[in-house]
Amino acid sequence: MTTPARTAAALARIAAVSGARVEPQTLLPVEIVLELSGEAVRSRLCTFTTADGHEHCLRPDLTTPIAQLVATNALPVTRYHASGQVYRLPPRGSNDPVEHQQIGFEWFGPMEASRASYPEEDADALTVALEAAKAGGATGASVRFGDVAIFHAVIDELGFSPQWKDRLRRAFSRRKGPRELLEGVASGQTGVPALAASIGKLAEKEAVKAVEQMLADLGAEPVGRSIEDIADRLRDKARDQSPPLNASAALTRYLGLSAPAGQSLAALRAFAHETGLNLTAALDAFSRRLDLIAKANPPFWNTAVFSAEVGRRFEYYDGFVFELARDPAFERPIVSGGRYDGLITRLSAGQKLASAIGAALRTDRLSEQGAQ
Numbered sequence: 001m002t003t004p005a006r007t008a009a010a011l012a013r014i015a016a017v018s019g020a021r022v023e024p025q026t027l028l029p030v031e032i033v034l035e036l037s038g039e040a041v042r043s044r045l046c047t048f049t050t051a052d053g054h055e056h057c058l059r060p061d062l063t064t065p066i067a068q069l070v071a072t073n074a075l076p077v078t079r080y081h082a083s084g085q086v087y088r089l090p091p092r093g094s095n096d097p098v099e100h101q102q103i104g105f106e107w108f109g110p111m112e113a114s115r116a117s118y119p120e121e122d123a124d125a126l127t128v129a130l131e132a133a134k135a136g137g138a139t140g141a142s143v144r145f146g147d148v149a150i151f152h153a154v155i156d157e158l159g160f161s162p163q164w165k166d167r168l169r170r171a172f173s174r175r176k177g178p179r180e181l182l183e184g185v186a187s188g189q190t191g192v193p194a195l196a197a198s199i200g201k202l203a204e205k206e207a208v209k210a211v212e213q214m215l216a217d218l219g220a221e222p223v224g225r226s227i228e229d230i231a232d233r234l235r236d237k238a239r240d241q242s243p244p245l246n247a248s249a250a251l252t253r254y255l256g257l258s259a260p261a262g263q264s265l266a267a268l269r270a271f272a273h274e275t276g277l278n279l280t281a282a283l284d285a286f287s288r289r290l291d292l293i294a295k296a297n298p299p300f301w302n303t304a305v306f307s308a309e310v311g312r313r314f315e316y317y318d319g320f321v322f323e324l325a326r327d328p329a330f331e332r333p334i335v336s337g338g339r340y341d342g343l344i345t346r347l348s349a350g351q352k353l354a355s356a357i358g359a360a361l362r363t364d365r366l367s368e369q370g371a372q
Helices: 003-015 030-037 039-044 063-071 118-135 148-157 162-171 177-186 194-200 204-218 227-239 245-255 261-275 280-296 343-347
Strands: 027-029 047-049 055-058 079-087 099-109 142-147 258-260 305-307 320-325 335-339 355-362
Touching (some): 027 030, 030 055, 030 063, 030 343, 055 079, 063 099, 118 280, 118 355, 142 148, 148 162, 148 280, 148 320, 148 335, 177 245, 245 261, 261 280
Parallel strands (some): 142 305
Antiparallel strands (some): 027 055, 047 055, 079 099, 099 355, 258 305, 320 335
């Protein structure tokens, strides 16, 4: 089967249940992507600056531009599917192409107050994504999955400060990001950069002047945030205290959890019992989702493994996440997907609410040859 034939077969499975096909914009303001995923993702963006000084990037995925259209009311809240080129600079040492074709779906719906229906939609989305990969000829692959909502519930229960919760949530989009932060705490590091510490000692007006001078010295302009906002954030970081060691130790233990799908719920419940954390709501949703997935019996699921550290490079994921890959380290996923219920709210500055889940397939990795 040729690559176009594989792509068409996979896309047909997605299109059957994913509403209208949409063609999202190729160019995005850089600040949109950075606001959603932080400066850490900048090294992977293909960026340029226009003559009027505005910085743009080629879309790094299809989710962000489609969600932007929904958030701005250019598209209604419903289901979509798409196919198109995306652009990411490869990691150092990788021979991945800068440009590759992605196909996928984004399912938007009304925000449910109880969220009771979400496990069913999670199971449906996973099943569609894996069936699409199989239809496209993917073989010899394994599933790894996680749940960002459980990670959020754990840090809420452990009593981290608001600053540390935000820091840990942002770090979760980086491989072993939370572990690195917590290891710094264990070694006596405050986790507060020297710049933040120095500016944090200043009064509000002096802090703004310091940031202005710093940017002037660098010949840089603020992107996506005002100078006042940058100064406030730095002062906020400087005021933060390192979290208690017992909370850090418990979170590190959670991040180390890994188990086959059939044993994952027991492992999570044992962790909650032994640490005294109330994770009932998150684990009930997790349990129902597992039951529904088992009933659907999607391809590749019989060897699926739960990992508490599974997340996404993009910070907007906030629930069930999954990936399909041939390599044991999951460095080159064929399928990546998950839930991002807060994305429309963030993109619309709180003016719009919508539940959301989606998945993306790399067409160049559907075949064994494309995995090389």
